[in-house]
Amino acid sequence: MKNDFHRLADDLTARVSGDEVLLLNFAGETTDFIRFNQSRVRQPGHVQQRYLAIQLVDGQGQRQATTQVTLTGDLDEDTRRTVKVVDDLRQRLPQLPKDPHIFYATEPTSSQQEAASHLPATSQVVDEVLAAGAGRDLVGLLAQGGMYRGFANSFGQRNWSTTHSFNLDWSFYLREDKAVKCGYAGVEWDGDDFRSRVDTAVEQLALLDRDPKTIPAGRYRVYLAPVALADYVGMLNRGGFGLKAHRTRQSSLLRMATDGVCLHDAVTLMDNTRDGVAPNFQADGFLKPDSVTLIDAGAHADCLVTPRSAREYGVDTNGASAGEGAASLDLAAGDLDAADVLTRLDTGVLINNVHYLNYSDRPACRITGMTRFACFWVEAGQIVAPINVMRFDETLYRVLGDNLMGLTREREMILDSGTYGGRGSVSSCFPGALVEDFNFNL
Amino acid sequence: MIETVEKHFRDLSPAVDFCSLRLVSRQDEVIEVRQDILQPVTFDDDVGAMITVVDAGGLGYAATSDLTASGLRHALERATRWARQTAATAVVDHGKVGHPAPVGDYSCAVERPWSATPLVERIDLARTECGRLRTDDRIVDWSASLWWIAEQQLYLTADGGRTMQRFEYLIPGLSVTANEGSETINRRFGGFDLGRQGGLEILDDVHFFDQAPAIADEVLQLLVAPNCPTGTMDLLLDPDQMYLQIHESIGHPLELDRILGDERNYAGTSFVTLDMIGSYRYGSDLLNITFDPTVADEFATYRWDDDGVVADKQYIIRDGILERGLGGITSQMRAHLPGVSNSRACSWNRPPIDRMANLNLEPGAASREDMIGAVEHGIYMKRNLSWSIDDSRNKFQFGCEYGRMIRDGELAEVVKKPNYKGISGTFWRSLKGVGNADLFEVLGTPFCGKGEPNQVIRVGHATPPALFGDVAVFGGE
Numbered sequence: 001m002k003n004d005f006h007r008l009a010d011d012l013t014a015r016v017s018g019d020e021v022l023l024l025n026f027a028g029e030t031t032d033f034i035r036f037n038q039s040r041v042r043q044p045g046h047v048q049q050r051y052l053a054i055q056l057v058d059g060q061g062q063r064q065a066t067t068q069v070t071l072t073g074d075l076d077e078d079t080r081r082t083v084k085v086v087d088d089l090r091q092r093l094p095q096l097p098k099d100p101h102i103f104y105a106t107e108p109t110s111s112q113q114e115a116a117s118h119l120p121a122t123s124q125v126v127d128e129v130l131a132a133g134a135g136r137d138l139v140g141l142l143a144q145g146g147m148y149r150g151f152a153n154s155f156g157q158r159n160w161s162t163t164h165s166f167n168l169d170w171s172f173y174l175r176e177d178k179a180v181k182c183g184y185a186g187v188e189w190d191g192d193d194f195r196s197r198v199d200t201a202v203e204q205l206a207l208l209d210r211d212p213k214t215i216p217a218g219r220y221r222v223y224l225a226p227v228a229l230a231d232y233v234g235m236l237n238r239g240g241f242g243l244k245a246h247r248t249r250q251s252s253l254l255r256m257a258t259d260g261v262c263l264h265d266a267v268t269l270m271d272n273t274r275d276g277v278a279p280n281f282q283a284d285g286f287l288k289p290d291s292v293t294l295i296d297a298g299a300h301a302d303c304l305v306t307p308r309s310a311r312e313y314g315v316d317t318n319g320a321s322a323g324e325g326a327a328s329l330d331l332a333a334g335d336l337d338a339a340d341v342l343t344r345l346d347t348g349v350l351i352n353n354v355h356y357l358n359y360s361d362r363p364a365c366r367i368t369g370m371t372r373f374a375c376f377w378v379e380a381g382q383i384v385a386p387i388n389v390m391r392f393d394e395t396l397y398r399v400l401g402d403n404l405m406g407l408t409r410e411r412e413m414i415l416d417s418g419t420y421g422g423r424g425s426v427s428s429c430f431p432g433a434l435v436e437d438f439n440f441n442l
Numbered sequence: 443m444i445e446t447v448e449k450h451f452r453d454l455s456p457a458v459d460f461c462s463l464r465l466v467s468r469q470d471e472v473i474e475v476r477q478d479i480l481q482p483v484t485f486d487d488d489v490g491a492m493i494t495v496v497d498a499g500g501l502g503y504a505a506t507s508d509l510t511a512s513g514l515r516h517a518l519e520r521a522t523r524w525a526r527q528t529a530a531t532a533v534v535d536h537g538k539v540g541h542p543a544p545v546g547d548y549s550c551a552v553e554r555p556w557s558a559t560p561l562v563e564r565i566d567l568a569r570t571e572c573g574r575l576r577t578d579d580r581i582v583d584w585s586a587s588l589w590w591i592a593e594q595q596l597y598l599t600a601d602g603g604r605t606m607q608r609f610e611y612l613i614p615g616l617s618v619t620a621n622e623g624s625e626t627i628n629r630r631f632g633g634f635d636l637g638r639q640g641g642l643e644i645l646d647d648v649h650f651f652d653q654a655p656a657i658a659d660e661v662l663q664l665l666v667a668p669n670c671p672t673g674t675m676d677l678l679l680d681p682d683q684m685y686l687q688i689h690e691s692i693g694h695p696l697e698l699d700r701i702l703g704d705e706r707n708y709a710g711t712s713f714v715t716l717d718m719i720g721s722y723r724y725g726s727d728l729l730n731i732t733f734d735p736t737v738a739d740e741f742a743t744y745r746w747d748d749d750g751v752v753a754d755k756q757y758i759i760r761d762g763i764l765e766r767g768l769g770g771i772t773s774q775m776r777a778h779l780p781g782v783s784n785s786r787a788c789s790w791n792r793p794p795i796d797r798m799a800n801l802n803l804e805p806g807a808a809s810r811e812d813m814i815g816a817v818e819h820g821i822y823m824k825r826n827l828s829w830s831i832d833d834s835r836n837k838f839q840f841g842c843e844y845g846r847m848i849r850d851g852e853l854a855e856v857v858k859k860p861n862y863k864g865i866s867g868t869f870w871r872s873l874k875g876v877g878n879a880d881l882f883e884v885l886g887t888p889f890c891g892k893g894e895p896n897q898v899i900r901v902g903h904a905t906p907p908a909l910f911g912d913v914a915v916f917g918g919e
Contacts, residue, residue, distance in 0.1 A: 031895075033894075033895045034528075035704070035894050035895075037533050037702070037703050037704045037706075038533055038703060040531050040532060040533040041500075041528040041531045041532050041533060042532075042533045042704055043501065043503070043793050044500075044501075044502050044503075044524040044525075044527070044528045045502060045503035045504060045505070045520075045521070045524060045793060046503070046504045046505070046517075046520045046521075046524065047504075047505045047506075047791045047792075047895075048504075048505065048506045048507065048508065048517075049490065049505070049506075049507050049791050050507055051488075055482075064482055065483065065485075066482050066483065066484055066485070067484070067485045067486065067487065068484070068485075068486040068487070068488070069486075069487045069488075070487070070488050070489050070490055070507045071507060072507055072508045072509060072510065072513065073507070073508045073513070074508065074510060074513075077510075085487075092483075092561065095560075095561045095562050095565075096480065096483065096561075096565075097480050097565070099479065099480060099481075099482065100479065101479065123527055126527075126528075130531055137703075139703060139704070139706045139707045140707040140894070141707065141708070141894035141895065143895065169707065169708075169894075170707055171706060171707045173703070173706060176711070176834075177710075177711055177833060177834050179706065181707075248582050248583035248619060248621075249582050249583075249619070249621035249626045250583065250619055250626055250628070254624055254626065255624050258624055259624050355710070355832065355833050356830045356831060356832070356833070357830065358828045358829055358830045358841075359828055360828050360830075360839065360841055360861055360918075361841075361859055361918035361919050362626070363624060363625055363626050363918075364918060364919035366918070366919055368828070368830050368839050369830055370830065370831075370832040370833065370837065372710075372832070372833050389832045389833070389834070389837065391830075391832070391837050391839060391863070393839065395919060418896060419894070419895035419896045420891065420896040420897075420898055421898075441839075441863070442837050442839065442863050442914075
């Protein structure tokens, strides 16, 4: 795909007139999606898609017209079609008012990240998954294949990223809503690693067979496992980190930025592009720095700034993508040994997964959601019983502030299994957190 | 293009038990004016096809944006391979699902086509409304948007089926944000709850041009309002919250694929089990819920679902009793129960699954005054702000943008950050008032997420306001 994209880009950028600027963003994938239920195959299939976003800026840099089209993969046909699309955009430009916030990279900084595929045949992975599900109730999705991202502009910049990966996101169900959630993602399938994860899940499944405990609403000491903590803190990607959200006073971290409210000094949060899996370039051609520190030792640090926000508010961009969210969220490790978590928890709730989070009071950064999958009641440092699902409603200022007892030394790399529109490249790296007085309200 | 793709498909002559092609061509245009500045206008043009094969009892699909003869042939080969490879391990014998071969055309009604209005005038519509939103210095952000979608869908089966459906949608939106100190309040109109089928006539139908001053006034009221109190009280919900309540606590738990377990790894399961269908008391006698893909301007109106099944109106809950679930032909066969024509895919690159389409609360007999007058101690809430519910669709917590106390049958002071929580079954059985047909509003959201791989799709919900008793209500921090 890279060669086709570059040839198409060369052709289109050669056709710009005068001082016009052309920006091209390519996103493609070839993916096998195999859906499972009850340890059988529910829906198997394959998706091949190629999208090209085209942005044409007029010679004065004051107006821009944008579009996204589907490409067929036939270079001649795609060239014919996109040449016409660029002409159509050119016709649109005079109809648009001036846009004072247009901002794009003008100094070419080309880059290339290409990895060869080490993926086995999907049918082989399917066989291993079905074998793991034999005698059990396995449900989930395998997504496997290549993902391709490209950028090009009329200044000669070319960026490309190819990855070949799998993401098996599954659960073992015992009965009703009692289940263990599992994930295995990467670029090389290792059958031993997979079976080890299966064995660990099966051990947890045995714990779920105990009579469940319904705990009354109230405040409890809890341990939020890395995946649960990443989901909870990940809510900040919905309007917490962006400069636009801050300047329009809508950020859920507004009280940190304006009132000087601080979190626990163990909390250092970054958008860590260097160690993530997302491309290091964005739609306007800017490269992302290796990392942007968002919260530094409990204090608010930088915002994520798109080129458009940079122009609007008169600051520098740090290469943020649209939406100003972190694609590689990274919470620094603490000093709590994971082996000591249950002992330190003593009596409380072990939360492995959370579900359906939302702000219940955004200015207070209060977030509600549910426990889900394997969550347990712990007494005297021992797992006693699975809990029936509980609703929590708790502000981040307490969870990562006064009520934070500690973060684990060990962290987990979590590759997002999201596939809305296409396979995502979001990841996060999180420790677990021991939290006092966590509020369950239903 | 349509003729070419159809010819390519007919030429394939697949030697399988069943084969279909679903071609989706979709154009989107989004116009947003924020703080009186036009944001980049996006115009997307997406086209592709999915070929589905059933053979030897297995099912496979392959989706491609390569619509050439060779592209479709490769897709057919992949789909066939997956069908045959997984036939022995499939969760259901797909060969026993009776796939119809429908024939016909459908076009939604459009009075004032979007494309017949020049771009400059479309921009002006949004710009004018945006300009009416900032009525006070405390308003720190404001915007107006118009999102237009046109979609054509061709469905072909190898045994002669051919349907063509054409839709246009419009989703208007307004948003205003006010701030004082570290308190920030939003008020919105539309944007994600007001999608309908049709053209620019929708703007008049939903009174779009009356909304800017109203929400600007309300956001300033809310900025200085007291926090919503905590307590158990009656709750009157306007349609722009009712749609969400129906969606989350009736629609999703009744999807047969959830009940059958397909969604347990992602969206979740359901507190409803198959044996409850036909007898379970879901709500009070006032609760009448219909699946109705025939309402002319509602968001998910269509003639055939994506398995080619004719769409018709069905009662889901009648007089409070659950009558049937929401499942297409595959789920119906798996569950051995009747369902509805709701097998739908969000686009060409995702396979059909059970979705809600239009799910409506049928009007009752109460006027707004009747319902307010019946409340001794309660609260009126409107416009959804926050939503969360458990994976069995039982324990929910929802928040609204605007609240107003009701005392002794009269509306009283405005309160900010109103939230409420409950259990789905308990909540619907506390339904004690349903607005009449004059109060019935057609709403819909373009953002219903579900499925593996993930799909976000349009669903419609038409509903009057409704009154509930003894609900746990609370406010912000």
